[in-house]
Amino acid sequence: MKLYHKLPSIKNARxxxxxxxxxxxxxxxxxxxxxxxxxxxxxxxPTLIWLFKHKAHxxxxxxxxxxxxxxxxxxxxxxxxxxxxxxxxxxRFHKGEKTNSRRFAxxxxxxxxxxxxxxxxxxxxxxxxxxxxxxxxxxYAGFLFLKEIKILEEAxxxxxxxxxxxxxxxxxxKLSVLERFLKKADHIVIVGAIANTFLHAxxxxxxxxxxxxxxxxxxxxxxxxxxxxxxxxxVVVTKHVxxxxxxxxxxxxxxxxxxxxxxxxxxxxxxxxxVLWNGPLGLIEKGYVKGTEDLIRxxxxxxxxxxxxxxxxxxxxxxxxxxxxxxxISTGGGAMLEFLEDGRMPGIDALLKSKR
Numbered sequence: 001m002k003l004y005h006k007l008p009s010i011k012n013a014r015x016x017x018x019x020x021x022x023x024x025x026x027x028x029x030x031x032x033x034x035x036x037x038x039x040x041x042x043x044x045x046p047t048l049i050w051l052f053k054h055k056a057h058x059x060x061x062x063x064x065x066x067x068x069x070x071x072x073x074x075x076x077x078x079x080x081x082x083x084x085x086x087x088x089x090x091x092r093f094h095k096g097e098k099t100n101s102r103r104f105a106x107x108x109x110x111x112x113x114x115x116x117x118x119x120x121x122x123x124x125x126x127x128x129x130x131x132x133x134x135x136x137x138x139x140y141a142g143f144l145f146l147k148e149i150k151i152l153e154e155a156x157x158x159x160x161x162x163x164x165x166x167x168x169x170x171x172x173x174k175l176s177v178l179e180r181f182l183k184k185a186d187h188i189v190i191v192g193a194i195a196n197t198f199l200h201a202x203x204x205x206x207x208x209x210x211x212x213x214x215x216x217x218x219x220x221x222x223x224x225x226x227x228x229x230x231x232x233x234x235v236v237v238t239k240h241v242x243x244x245x246x247x248x249x250x251x252x253x254x255x256x257x258x259x260x261x262x263x264x265x266x267x268x269x270x271x272x273x274x275v276l277w278n279g280p281l282g283l284i285e286k287g288y289v290k291g292t293e294d295l296i297r298x299x300x301x302x303x304x305x306x307x308x309x310x311x312x313x314x315x316x317x318x319x320x321x322x323x324x325x326x327x328x329i330s331t332g333g334g335a336m337l338e339f340l341e342d343g344r345m346p347g348i349d350a351l352l353k354s355k356r
Contacts, residue, residue: 004150010140015056021112025119026062026073035076047118047142059111063092091129105132118142121332123347131350139354151328155276163272167192168279176341187268189230191281207252234258256282257291266298275306300325309336
């Protein structure tokens with residue numbers, strides 16, 4: 001039985017007249033005292049609307065980093081719901097949140113008769129509001145949480161052909177996912193900053209590009225000879241110059257994937273039934289966004305089911321107004337990767353163990 005069917009659903013909870021402590025992940029960008037991107041807030045609306053419809057009394061909790069007040073988030077949520085909501089202050093104000101203090105978990109639990117986790121994107125953290133409260137209150141999964149699990153389980157048991165695209169930074173955090181999909185994917189394309197380390201491990205010059213030197217040996221021993229793994233065949237370097245991946249100059253720095261690499265991914269995507277993409281192709285904050293934009297156009301037009309994770313990638317998709325073209329855009333980047341490692345996370349285990 002898939003995990004989605006094992007999780008306790010909010011639909012099966014008797015919520016009428018009950019105080020329902022809802023853990024959301026409203027860790028959203030705030031500019032000049034206002035929410036700049038409400039994607040995660042909107043994603044939890046179905047759970048909150050359902051609770052209000054069924055005469056429950058939701059009490060919301062979230063974290064915000066950097067640590068600040070939740071007042072702008074509450075203001076935006078009340079605009080969307082067109083009604084007042086009860087919010088506890090940012091849980092990260094308390095040291096007991098990150099240490100999973102039982103005393104702090106009990107304090108939070110005192111505000112509810114039951115608990116709902118709708119914060120999939122924070123559920124890879126063993127914090128008090130994620131794993132402590134379910135030990136103290138009857139606990140359920142919210143609709144966003146369940147949706148994330150249901151769709152990401154498709155990648156754990158994917159239809160074939162299946163294409164996996166791994167980008168972004170911090171190769172070490174992606175190796176477990178790479179290892180898993182070596183068995184399940186038909187093609188794995190490595191892009192973004194992590195691809196630079198692979199290119200270096202392959203013996204290509206990467207100029208002044210930073211690489212994760214501690215990962216070179218692992219790549220050479222474990223991954224370079226895998227036929228499923230595809231590295232960039234061309235790249236964009238300093239001043240937006242395109243070079244073949246095996247023709248990098250000593251003063252170059254690699255910043256993005258090149259057009260021929262995008263064309264290759266397009267060919268793979270055209271043959272695929274499911275595409276999983278995590279992490280941008282270029283250094284977006286430095287203006288190297290074309291590779292990511294081009295891939296968004298390619299995958300948005302694809303007939304495959306495309307699942308995307310990572311805040312940087314979603315920000316570009318939103319700016320391009322392409323959100324509707326994707327099968328699913330996950331609210332979690334790190335959580336998505338951790339779930340895809342083995343189908344479990346601390347927040348999931350806490351819900352399964354909770355007594356109802």
